[in-house]
Amino acid sequence: MSATTLLQNTLNGLAIGGIYAIFALGYTLVFSILRIINFAHSAVFTLGAYLTYTLTGAPWGFNGLLAGMALPFGLPFPAAMLVSAIISGLVSVVIERLTLRPLRLRGADPLLTLVASLGVAITLVNIIQYMVGAENFSYPGRPFGAIPPAINFGSADRPVPVRTVQIIIFVVSIVIVVALTLFINRSMIGRALRAVAEDATTASLLGISTDRLIMLTFFISGFIAAIAGTLVGVSVSISGPYFGIAFGLKGLAVIILGGLGDIPGAVLGGLILGLIEAFVPPAYIQYKEAVAFALLFVMLLARPEGLLGRAVVQKV
Amino acid sequence: MAQAARSEIILEARGLSRNFGGLLAVNNVSFAVRAGEIFGLIGPNGAGKTTLFNLITGLNQPSAGTLIFAGKTLLHQRPHQIARCGIARTFQNIRLFGGLSALENVMIARHIHIRTGALAGMLSLPSARREEREARERALNLLAMVGLTERTDAQARSLPYGDQRRLEIARALALEPRLLLLDEPTAGMTPSEKHGLSEFIRDLCDRLPLTVMLIEHHVPLVMGLCDRVAVLDFGQLIALGDPAQVRSDPAVIEAYLGDE
Numbered sequence: 001m002s003a004t005t006l007l008q009n010t011l012n013g014l015a016i017g018g019i020y021a022i023f024a025l026g027y028t029l030v031f032s033i034l035r036i037i038n039f040a041h042s043a044v045f046t047l048g049a050y051l052t053y054t055l056t057g058a059p060w061g062f063n064g065l066l067a068g069m070a071l072p073f074g075l076p077f078p079a080a081m082l083v084s085a086i087i088s089g090l091v092s093v094v095i096e097r098l099t100l101r102p103l104r105l106r107g108a109d110p111l112l113t114l115v116a117s118l119g120v121a122i123t124l125v126n127i128i129q130y131m132v133g134a135e136n137f138s139y140p141g142r143p144f145g146a147i148p149p150a151i152n153f154g155s156a157d158r159p160v161p162v163r164t165v166q167i168i169i170f171v172v173s174i175v176i177v178v179a180l181t182l183f184i185n186r187s188m189i190g191r192a193l194r195a196v197a198e199d200a201t202t203a204s205l206l207g208i209s210t211d212r213l214i215m216l217t218f219f220i221s222g223f224i225a226a227i228a229g230t231l232v233g234v235s236v237s238i239s240g241p242y243f244g245i246a247f248g249l250k251g252l253a254v255i256i257l258g259g260l261g262d263i264p265g266a267v268l269g270g271l272i273l274g275l276i277e278a279f280v281p282p283a284y285i286q287y288k289e290a291v292a293f294a295l296l297f298v299m300l301l302a303r304p305e306g307l308l309g310r311a312v313v314q315k316v
Numbered sequence: 317m318a319q320a321a322r323s324e325i326i327l328e329a330r331g332l333s334r335n336f337g338g339l340l341a342v343n344n345v346s347f348a349v350r351a352g353e354i355f356g357l358i359g360p361n362g363a364g365k366t367t368l369f370n371l372i373t374g375l376n377q378p379s380a381g382t383l384i385f386a387g388k389t390l391l392h393q394r395p396h397q398i399a400r401c402g403i404a405r406t407f408q409n410i411r412l413f414g415g416l417s418a419l420e421n422v423m424i425a426r427h428i429h430i431r432t433g434a435l436a437g438m439l440s441l442p443s444a445r446r447e448e449r450e451a452r453e454r455a456l457n458l459l460a461m462v463g464l465t466e467r468t469d470a471q472a473r474s475l476p477y478g479d480q481r482r483l484e485i486a487r488a489l490a491l492e493p494r495l496l497l498l499d500e501p502t503a504g505m506t507p508s509e510k511h512g513l514s515e516f517i518r519d520l521c522d523r524l525p526l527t528v529m530l531i532e533h534h535v536p537l538v539m540g541l542c543d544r545v546a547v548l549d550f551g552q553l554i555a556l557g558d559p560a561q562v563r564s565d566p567a568v569i570e571a572y573l574g575d576e
Contacts, residue, residue, distance in 0.1 A: 188423070188430050188448055195413050195424045202411045205373055207399035207428035207491060 004160045007153060009278045015166035015235065017274020018173025023228040023247065024254040024266040025180060026221035032197040032261035033217050036110050039117040040095050041225055042248025043124035046241055048088040048226020049233040050128055050137075055080035058140050063133025077143035077234075085226040092222025093215050095120055101211075121245065128241040138237040144168060169231045176224060177267050184263070193217065197261070250289075253296050259306020268307050326351040326527050327372070327495060332381035333551075334367055341367040343551035344381070349495070354521055354528045356542030356559075358535065360571065363548040365531045366408060369497050372529075373405050374398040386494065400428050404493035406484045408500045408531070414473030418483050421472050422458055425490035426451035458486040462516070478509050489520075496520075498530045502537060510534060514541045539563060547571070 023045060030038045057074020060066045075083065099120050103113050147164050154160030184190035193213055195203040200210050229244060254273055258265025276295050280288040299307070327349040334342040342364045349355045357365050370376040372383060374395040383390040390398055404425075413421050430447050459468055462482040467475060472483060481501060488496055498517070502510040514537055520526055532538045538545060539559040547555040547562060549571040555562050562568055 187444070188427060188451060191416070191420055191424055192427050194416060194420075198413045198415055199411060201375065201395070202407075202413070203424070204395040205375070205399055205405060206425045206487070207396050208424070209394075209396045 004154065004158075007160055008162060010275070011162050011166050011170070013275035013278030014271060015169040015173075015274070016232075016277065017271035018170045018177075019228050019231050019235075019270075020250060020254050020273050021267040021270025022173050022176045022224050023251045024258065024270050025177070025263060026225045026228075027251055027255045028258070028261055028263055028266045029217050029221050031255065033193065033200075033214060034100075034104070034113075036100070036113045036117070037252065038100070038218075038221070039114065039248065040092070040099075040120040040124065041117075041221060042244040042251065043121035044088050044092050044095070044222045044244075045225040045229040045232075045247060046125060046128060046244030047091060047229070048084050048222075049229035049238050049244070050132065050241075051084035051087055051226065052077075052080045052230040053137055053139060053233065053238060055083055056139065056143070058137070060132045061135040061137070063135060064129065064131050066131050067133070076145070077139070081227060081230045084230060085223045088226035088229075089219040089221075089223035092218045092225070096214065096218040101214075121248070125241045125245065132241075134240045134242075136237055136239050137233075139234050143234055165235055169235055172227065172231065176227065180220070180224075181263065189213070189216070250292075253293065257296055257299060257307055262306060265307050272307075324351040325349070326386055327529075328382075328384045329368075330382045330384075332368075332371060332383060333379050334364075334371055334376055335379050340551045342371065342378075342548075345548070345551070345553045346381075347546055347553060347556055349527060349529060350544075351494075351527055352521065352525070353543040354517065354530060354541055356538040356545035357529060357531045357548065358533070358538055358545060359548035362550075364551040365548055366499055367551075368548070369405060369499055369529075369531065372398075372497060373403060399491060402492070402494035403497065404488035404491040404495070405497035406481075406488050406499055406501060408503065410477075410480045410484050412472040412480055412484055412487070414471070416472055417469050418459060418464055418472055418475065418479075419452070419455055419468040421483060422455035422487050422490045423451050425487045426454060428491065455486075455490060458490055459483075461489075462486045477504055478506075481505065481513075494525065495527045495529065498528060498532075500531055500533060502532065502534060510537055517541060 023041075026041050027037065030036065030041070054060075054071060055075045056077055057071050059070035060068060062068070074080075095117075099116050100113055103116055144164065147168075149165070150161040150163050151167070152159045152161050184193060192203065192208050193216075195206070196208060196210055196213050204210055232243070232247065250273060254269040255266050257272070258267070258269035273292055273296065276292045277288045280291045284291065325348045328347075330346050332342055332345045333340065345364075345368070357368065359365055367376065371378050372385075372390065374390065374393050374397070378391065385398075385401060385403065388401065390401075393401070413424065416424070430451070456465075456468065459465055462485060464479060464483060464486065467479060472480065475483060481504075485498070485501065501517070502513050505513065517528060517530070518541060521528055530538070530542065542559060544557060545555075545559055545562045546553060547565075547568050554571055555565040555568045557565070
């Protein structure tokens with residue numbers, strides 16, 4: 001493997017792995033507080049990608065209720081991503097209040113909650129399809145403005161070009177991971193979140209309102225999901241309303257690999273899955289998911305408690 | 317404890333009952349706790365003492381009766397709301413956040429005294445940082461008060477048993493409660509540790525505007541420490557009075573003290 005391919009593959013792997021990581025963080029946060037897998041997370045990811053697309057002022061295609069329409073204004077790409085993330089965070093909170101909370105208050109089995117969240121995911125995805133059809137959309141033009149599309153890491157005669165967008169994705173992912181880790185480990189609210197994750201009853205006896213922290217958790221998880229969705233969209237494209245569901249399965253694999261509820265584990269798991277996929281030889285590219293999942297399976301056989309080998313729900 | 321404060325009622329239970337299926341864990345119990353006193357609660361295992369604490373802190377709702385704290389009903393209030401009213405507790409089987417440090421365990425109880433919102437916290441605004449610093453200082457003071465200064469950064473689950481008990485009390489005090497419920501605080505302690513804790517509780521009540529309800533099996537400790545003692549047996553209140561009265565009550569001797 002040449003130096004160029006090695007570098008390019010590594011960066012591709014880290015970029016996509018970074019997205020897997022932040023996406024999986026959303027699952028992990030919710031799991032550590034509520035002990036449920038929230039499938040709606042993958043639909044919010046999709047929603048975020050579509051919202052960012054809309055907010056940049058890009059037009060819709062030939063299908064769906066919104067065919068041919070566009071917003072009368074367009075936000076710069078970073079602003080569009082931020083607004084989309086905020087809206088998606090709120091949508092995530094609404095989903096929790098309308099579907100998961102009623103079930104929780106009735107003491108429903110976690111499996112029931114899981115199925116309900118899957119129902120929400122499919123409904124949301126279908127609404128998106130009803131609005132804009134199942135076409136493939138790409139973010140128009142150069143979303144990051146004047147930044148060149150590729151940077152040469154080699155010399156002039158032996159170029160090692162790397163797509164700028166991959167670097168940006170990786171940096172954004174790292175920033176999110178670091179910010180979230182600091183927030184959870186250092187702030188009063190982060191500390192309360194960890195307390196609720198460990199023992200919600202005792203936390204409530206210390207005056208901590210679990211409901212509000214759950215809302216916050218869902219907001220953060222939806223916020224990050226939208227950024228992850230947007231980053232995938234900008235790296236490849238939005239390949240249809242179902243693209244988040246397939247991605248959601250990988251997110252699940254990542255958190256299981258990382259050890260459920262373990263934040264560093266989820267990050268490491270995401271990066272590993274991204275790198276494995278990036279190094280699948282081009283000849284087998286259509287099997288890259290099979291290869292990646294087979295390797296995950298082998299890793300889990302070796303370390304069933306997850307990569308970092310901790311018990312469920314730990315200091316993050 | 318000023319004499320004036322003694323007459324003021326801080327917690328009142330009237331006809332309080334709680335059944336679990338067919339079992340009447342608490343059966344038509346009425347009593348009043350005076351502000352500033354140390355109120356002992358004794359009785360054989362399964363007498364309903366911890367259930368009573370669970371009713372007061374909102375972990376269980378009463379099947380019948382009323383509970384009034386500082387003039388406000390506690391019925392239909394969620395545990396976190398009751399905690400915010402000024403009631404804190406510890407547990408018979410210690411419930412610390414094992415993965416968190418001793419300091420963090422205490423700081424968590426400062427959460428209700430935080431004014432800045434989630435966003436300020438996330439963005440680490442100066443106001444949030446200041447509150448964080450204040451919470452840390454308060455927590456460190458409390459840890460010093462219970463003698464855990466050397467252990468602030470130790471993971472709670474790694475602490476020796478006696479330290480865990482003291483840490484749980486420090487955490488409860490961080491809420492700045494008006495009523496502190498201690499569920500067998502000296503369980504598993506050595507006699508000298510028991511004595512030390514007993515002194516500590518008396519000292520707290522003298523220094524702070526604090527009322528203590530105490531579940532305890534060690535009868536000499538209860539009799540020495542408490543201003544008044546209530547005796548539960550099979551969910552019913554069978555005696556209530558100052559230690560001398562309770563000790564000589566024939567029903568108490570038969571139900572509980574006689575077994576000793």
